[in-house]
Amino acid sequence: MNTHSRPVTLRMIADEVAVDTSTVSRILNSTDLDARRWGSVELIAKVRLVAAARGYRRNPQAASLRTRRxxxxxxxxxxxxxxxxxxxxxxxxxxxxxxxxxxxxxxxxxxxxxxxxxxxxxxxxxxxxxxxxxxxxxxxxxxxxxxxxxxxxxxxxxxxxxxxxxxDDLLGGRLVANSLLASGRRKIAILSGQPYASTAQDRATGAIEACREAGVHIPERNVLAGGFDVAGGRKAMEELLACGERPDAIFATNDFAAIGAMGVLRDRGMRVPDDVAVVGYNDTPIAAELGIPLTTVRSPxxxxxxxxxxxxxxxxxxxxxxxxxxxxxxxxxxxxx
Amino acid sequence: MNTHSRPVTLRMIADEVAVDTSTVSRILNSTDLDARRWGSVELIAKVRLVAAARGYRRNPQAASLRTRRxxxxxxxxxxxxxxxxxxxxxxxxxxxxxxxxxxxxxxxxxxxxxxxxxxxxxxxxxxxxxxxxxxxxxxxxxxxxxxxxxxxxxxxxxxxxxxxxxxDDLLGGRLVANSLLASGRRKIAILSGQPYASTAQDRATGAIEACREAGVHIPERNVLAGGFDVAGGRKAMEELLACGERPDAIFATNDFAAIGAMGVLRDRGMRVPDDVAVVGYNDTPIAAELGIPLTTVRSPxxxxxxxxxxxxxxxxxxxxxxxxxxxxxxxxxxxxx
DNA sequence: ATGCACTGCACAAACGTTTGTCGCAACCTA
DNA sequence: TAGGTTGCGACAAACGTTTGTGCAGTGCAT
Missing domain, CATH: 3.40.50.2300 (Response regulator)
Structure with missing residues (x-):
């Protein structure tokens, strides 16, 4: 109950049981059965008891100094x-x-x-x-x-x-594209996130490949880089619309980017999903709770x-x-x- | 460039400069001026140079073993x-x-x-x-x-x-209440979060106090406990409506709870903000980007x-x-x- | 000439573990 | 009975730092 007593060391419990610290260390570091190699049954029990009673906690920095881990x-x-x-x-x-x-x-x-x-x-x-x-x-x-x-x-x-x-983001992208195609969308734009992130690139690539296989071409200018957050999605979406594009589906490679994009669509009076479908990625907890619940890809x-x-x-x-x-x-x- | 060479120690650089490790330690642990107490100007320079050249990084676990910090x-x-x-x-x-x-x-x-x-x-x-x-x-x-x-x-x-x-959550709650009252709301309900969290309680209390001072009473049954997430807000909101309450304003003590609540309102066909105003707390990045941007309290x-x-x-x-x-x-x- | 304070460093003892090695019984096998 | 094995444990040396103390040499005043 001493407010500032120093921590219990191997030495203390070794002294109390009247054995060497090495023995205590070995016993405390092995399972019950394995410990039998290092001491008699009674000794093992006693060491364990005293260690618990004194509230022994091994000093991790001392241990790692020795073990180099x-x-x-x-x-x-x-x-x-x-x-x-x-x-x-x-x-x-x-x-x-x-x-x-x-x-x-x-x-x-x-x-x-x-x-x-x-x-x-x-x-x-x-x-x-x-x-x-x-x-x-x-x-x-x-x-x-x-x-x-x-x-x-x-x-x-x-x-x-x-x-x-x-x-498997390549597959994730394909799932999204196939779903959008199945519901009749043809003018698909992709907010693909950072170019150096494999997640973003794979998701976009998967979608593009699936479209191509279905005979639908996604032009380069409809694939926008942007951040993985609300602001990034907003910015990419504005950029897209500024080019005069009027897609009927947006695949944002991240839920938050999708939310940002939907903010822009709302500002421009474009209705979701009637005018344009929106799909996100990750199935963040809020996705299901948005004004219009967000279609998305669940990743583990x-x-x-x-x-x-x-x-x-x-x-x-x-x-x-x-x-x-x-x-x-x-x-x-x-x-x- | 050795793939698995052992880290550089004080000893190594001490040997190279031909002084004791203690001297190296003191020099490396003090500022240039302060180090003069522990060695000549040339020695200090040489120690610093060699340490940098060898890429010395002190071993934190060895240091804390000694310093007890x-x-x-x-x-x-x-x-x-x-x-x-x-x-x-x-x-x-x-x-x-x-x-x-x-x-x-x-x-x-x-x-x-x-x-x-x-x-x-x-x-x-x-x-x-x-x-x-x-x-x-x-x-x-x-x-x-x-x-x-x-x-x-x-x-x-x-x-x-x-x-x-x-x-200052008490103040935050008051700000919300005063704003809602100023816009003519009178039937205010509070989704107050966990009862054991001071944040939730202070925000609710602040709002209740401000209302009382303005002559508006918030009945006990309009103050609901719930989680600080979407699901919690959804649950509390459903509970509230199930009691037959029809508030004209909801103060959720957390943005995500507010989003959850708005999800329920949408399901019930209640319009925000026309039928019921909603206010959150924290000004999370998505708050500004929701279908209807969320009024909230920014906390630092x-x-x-x-x-x-x-x-x-x-x-x-x-x-x-x-x-x-x-x-x-x-x-x-x-x-x- | 003696005493004293500095300067600039070295010495050595910790801090709490882990682990290789060794000692000493008792026990078994031949 | 000699020699080998096994069981139980002690000894001691590290791991890399920090820090109290000691100790020459130098400069200065007494």
């Missing part, structure tokens, strides 16, 4: 404020704590320089490995990192042939996070791993009926 | 998926990295038991202090923690008289995060600190015109 992993995301990445991170953090490792997360703002400095900061913290949710297809940074022997996995986006956990964000950290930990254990691609699911709602 | 702070939030908390955390993390400390964040799901176990996990990681974004007014847990000598600050919500950084989330960690670090340095209450700002938009 920190039990820490760094996570980089473009922006945690983005609910998509926040959800992925929740999955990462959840599985990480279950497995006894801790995670640092930080924003890179999708800026290559920030990404590099933040990564170095993580490495300076002696993380065992990294998870990138902000991989760029246009940067060799990850290749350099791999060459340096740093262990990492990618989530959400893929790049190069680094280990990655992604949603939470699971991607869990799988990401699981893969990383397996790599750190030296096990062989392979990239994972999870299936998307089209959810048809009011904006494309 | 980890440079780590733990952050607990109800749910990171909630953009409000995500934004607050961004503020925390931003200022923390600027000041050279690292943060762990984890979800408590607003569950007292999870909150306690996660806190213990953080303490086992030897964090120097904690930030709680999930304080409950109905739990003595934080008092116990304070009694144990743990350093922490609260953000977003306050509880007891622990140091906290909050928005990012700044609350920054101030929270700043206060904590000051406390850890032994400086005296006081709670901070930041002003809200009413943003009137389409849902209450």
């Amino acid at each position: 920190s039990g820490l992993v760094g996570v980089l995301v473009p922006r945690l404020q983005d609910p998509v990445l926040a959800t992925i991170y929740e999955g990462i953090e959840e599985s990480a704590t279950e497995q006894g490792v801790s995670t640092f997360v930080t924003n890179s703002m999708d800026d290559p320089e920030t990404q590099a400095t933040r990564t170095e900061l993580m490495l300076a913290r002696r993380v065992d490995g990294l998870i990138f949710g902000d991989a760029r297809t246009d940067s060799p940074y990850l290749d350099d990192l791999a060459a340096r022997g740093v262990t990492f996995v990618l989530v959400s986006r893929h790049a190069g042939n680094h280990i990655a956990v992604t949603c 964000m939470h699971e991607m996070g869990r799988l990401g950290i699981d893969l990383l930990l397996r790599m750190l254990r030296g096990e062989p791993v392979e990239s994972v691609r999870l299936p998307p699911e089209l959810i048809i709602r009011g904006t494309s009926s | 980890s440079g780590l702070v733990g952050v607990l939030v109800p749910r990171l998926q909630d953009p409000v908390l995500a934004t607050i955390y961004e503020g925390i993390e931003e200022s923390a990295t600027e000041q050279g400390v690292s943060t762990f964040v984890t979800n408590s799901m607003d569950d007292p038991e999870t909150q306690a176990t996660r806190t213990e996990l953080m303490l086992a990681r030897r964090v120097d202090g904690l930030i709680f974004g999930d304080a409950r007014t109905d739990s003595p847990y934080l008092d116990d923690l304070a009694a144990r000598g743990v350093t922490f600050v609260l953000v977003s919500r306050h509880a007891g008289n622990h140091i906290a950084v909050t928005c 989330m990012h700044e609350m995060g920054r101030l929270g960690i700043d206060l904590l670090l000051r406390m850890l340095r032994g400086e005296p600190v006081e709670s901070v209450r930041l002003p809200p700002e009413l943003i009137i938009r389409g849902t209450s015109s």
